[in-house]
Amino acid sequence: MNLxxxxxxxxNIGQYAVLHDISLVVPEGGVFVLLGRNGAGKTxxxxxxxxxxxxxxxxxxxxxxxxxxxxxxxxxxxGIAFVPENMGIFGGLTVEENLILATAKGSFDNNHLxxxxxxFPALEQFWTKQAWxxxxxxxxxxxxxxxxxxxxxxxxxxxxxxxxxxxxxxxxTGAFDEIAETTTILLVEQNFQFAKSLGREMxxxxxxxxxxxxxxxxxxxxRDLQNRLLSLSA
Amino acid sequence: xxxxxxxxxxxxxxxxLPVLAAxxxxxxxxxxxxxxxxxxxxxxxxxxIFLMASGLSLVxxxxxxxxxxxxxxxxxGAFVAASVLAFFGAWLGGDSSFLALIALILSIAAAIxxxxxxxxxxxxxxxxxxxxxxxxxxxxxxxxxIVAEQIILAVWGGTPTSVPRPAFLEGSWIIGDVSIEVxxxxxxxxxxxxxxxxxIVLNRTRVGLLIRAGVENREMVECLGFRVDRIxxxxxxxGSALAAMGGAMWAGYQTLISPALGAEMLIIVFIVVIxxxxxxxxxxxxxxxxxxLIGNYVGYLAPKLALTSNMVLMMLILLWRPNGLRxxxx
Numbered sequence: 001m002n003l004x005x006x007x008x009x010x011x012n013i014g015q016y017a018v019l020h021d022i023s024l025v026v027p028e029g030g031v032f033v034l035l036g037r038n039g040a041g042k043t044x045x046x047x048x049x050x051x052x053x054x055x056x057x058x059x060x061x062x063x064x065x066x067x068x069x070x071x072x073x074x075x076x077x078x079g080i081a082f083v084p085e086n087m088g089i090f091g092g093l094t095v096e097e098n099l100i101l102a103t104a105k106g107s108f109d110n111n112h113l114x115x116x117x118x119x120f121p122a123l124e125q126f127w128t129k130q131a132w133x134x135x136x137x138x139x140x141x142x143x144x145x146x147x148x149x150x151x152x153x154x155x156x157x158x159x160x161x162x163x164x165x166x167x168x169x170x171x172x173t174g175a176f177d178e179i180a181e182t183t184t185i186l187l188v189e190q191n192f193q194f195a196k197s198l199g200r201e202m203x204x205x206x207x208x209x210x211x212x213x214x215x216x217x218x219x220x221x222x223r224d225l226q227n228r229l230l231s232l233s234a
Numbered sequence: 235x236x237x238x239x240x241x242x243x244x245x246x247x248x249x250x251l252p253v254l255a256a257x258x259x260x261x262x263x264x265x266x267x268x269x270x271x272x273x274x275x276x277x278x279x280x281x282x283i284f285l286m287a288s289g290l291s292l293v294x295x296x297x298x299x300x301x302x303x304x305x306x307x308x309x310x311g312a313f314v315a316a317s318v319l320a321f322f323g324a325w326l327g328g329d330s331s332f333l334a335l336i337a338l339i340l341s342i343a344a345a346i347x348x349x350x351x352x353x354x355x356x357x358x359x360x361x362x363x364x365x366x367x368x369x370x371x372x373x374x375x376x377x378x379x380i381v382a383e384q385i386i387l388a389v390w391g392g393t394p395t396s397v398p399r400p401a402f403l404e405g406s407w408i409i410g411d412v413s414i415e416v417x418x419x420x421x422x423x424x425x426x427x428x429x430x431x432x433x434i435v436l437n438r439t440r441v442g443l444l445i446r447a448g449v450e451n452r453e454m455v456e457c458l459g460f461r462v463d464r465i466x467x468x469x470x471x472x473g474s475a476l477a478a479m480g481g482a483m484w485a486g487y488q489t490l491i492s493p494a495l496g497a498e499m500l501i502i503v504f505i506v507v508i509x510x511x512x513x514x515x516x517x518x519x520x521x522x523x524x525x526x527l528i529g530n531y532v533g534y535l536a537p538k539l540a541l542t543s544n545m546v547l548m549m550l551i552l553l554w555r556p557n558g559l560r561x562x563x564x
Binding site: 050052071072073076077081082084088089090091092093097100101102104106146 | 440443444446447450451453454455456457458459460461462562
């Protein structure tokens with residue numbers, strides 16, 4: 001079953017057309033990876049889904065409901081979480097406050113909280129510290145923890161490995177595997193090694209257009225295609 | 235230098251600045267009774283400026299709105315309170331302190347109510363159409379300030395209006411050779427109560443958490459499912475009500491007010507929020523106390539420099555900390 005489907009989406013930022021023609025189907029369950037070079041339109045695609053930039057044409061349907069003209073807050077309340085590239089944590093708030101803000105009732109569900117602290121034990125250690133004092137990896141963990149502190153149907157994650165140490169990326173791979181058991185993830189990533197270890201389905205975006213879509217296994221097997229679309233060297 | 239900075243931070247950091255200013259002034263003034271009088275006056279003035287400035291700081295921090303019309307609420311608050319006090323003139327001058335207190339409460343309540351309603355109208359009609367457009371915000375809110383001044387001129391006239399005070403707030407307490415004006419203590423305590431209330435709301439409630447988060451990253455708060463624009467209307471109304479309350483207190487402090495009051499206070503209010511760090515309530519309080527204290531000390535020590543003291547203070551602080559004393563984490 002399709003969770004999210006985008007059809008002929010065009011998005012302008014100011015006077016510039018960034019997305020020309022995006023059509024994408026994200027099935028329910030697992031990790032869907034959106035790959036592409038710098039400036040190809042990956043972040044704009046996520047922000048358009050989230051309603052932060054409104055598409056000028058085309059449709060975005062989530063569980064068959066058109067969300068393309070909805071307010072960001074209403075889209076979030078449908079069960080879509082967003083982890084932006086800059087992580088979007090509130091530096092002046094404590095770790096606990098960052099997480100509690102993401103709960104619908106303003107209080108933690110014990111089971112969800114336990115899940116988060118098992119996945120990211122470091123957060124418990126810094127529970128009452130202001131988030132600006134965390135390291136880059138810890139901030140990323142907090143951003144992802146915030147996205148899963150409540151049950152969500154879809155999490156949009158923008159380049160979570162950017163600037164992180166390899167050991168933290170390894171830990172994050174395990175966390176993503178666990179999260180993907182219950183929640184669909186739409187992952188934008190430039191780190192192909194990380195992306196291929198997680199993704200089941202994938203698409204490549206270039207110059208604001210989807211230029212390839214298919215299974216990750218097929219894409220990994222086709223070195224020529226990788227080189228052509230992502231300019232990956234051997 | 236780094237070591238000096240660490241020691242400074244360990245003993246309270248920028249929060250120490252008002253204490254430092256008071257210590258330096260104590261040495262320079264060399265007359266303890268005058269110093270106490272000036273310090274109490276500076277603290278009272280600082281608290282009233284805090285009331286006027288806190289809303290502006292939150293409004294800018296939360297929605298990036300530059301509201302030059304903010305000081306119109308200071309003027310209206312002052313004139314509405316003055317009118318209510320004049321209406322209950324017999325209660326103020328009578329023997330009953332209770333009736334005088336009721337008149338005072340009613341005057342402040344009327345200013346607050348005007349601020350709330352006026353804030354709602356101002357946000358809905360004037361601010362909403364110019365979200366995300368700073369140039370138009372400046373033009374339209376400056377225009378609104380001019381219109382507000384003209385309305386005050388039409389309703390209350392151009393001659394300065396005298397503001398009656400309740401009898402129990404008149405006079406001074408004399409302790410040794412120190413004279414402390416009762417009204418200044420009242421203004422300081424009321425400002426302190428409002429600050430504590432704001433602090434509790436911002437730090438102990440969910441709405442406060444949302445406002446603090448929204449000031450840092452509005453977009454992300456919306457991504458968590460909250461309509462910041464709806465929260466903003468409430469913040470704008472409360473900010474306008476606080477400005478009106480500050481105006482009412484200022485009217486009682488000055489006892490003579492003119493329609494130009496708002497425009498006069500606009501500069502001080504902007505200096506305070508810039509010194510404190512836009513969007514930061516703690517910073518606004520710190521900036522207001524500093525401006526109040528230094529204005530009074532300089533006015534006593536070098537009267538000719540009094541008018542420039544706020545500008546010099548702002549320049550020095552911005553050279554030292556370009557984002558203000560207590561900037562919010564963005």
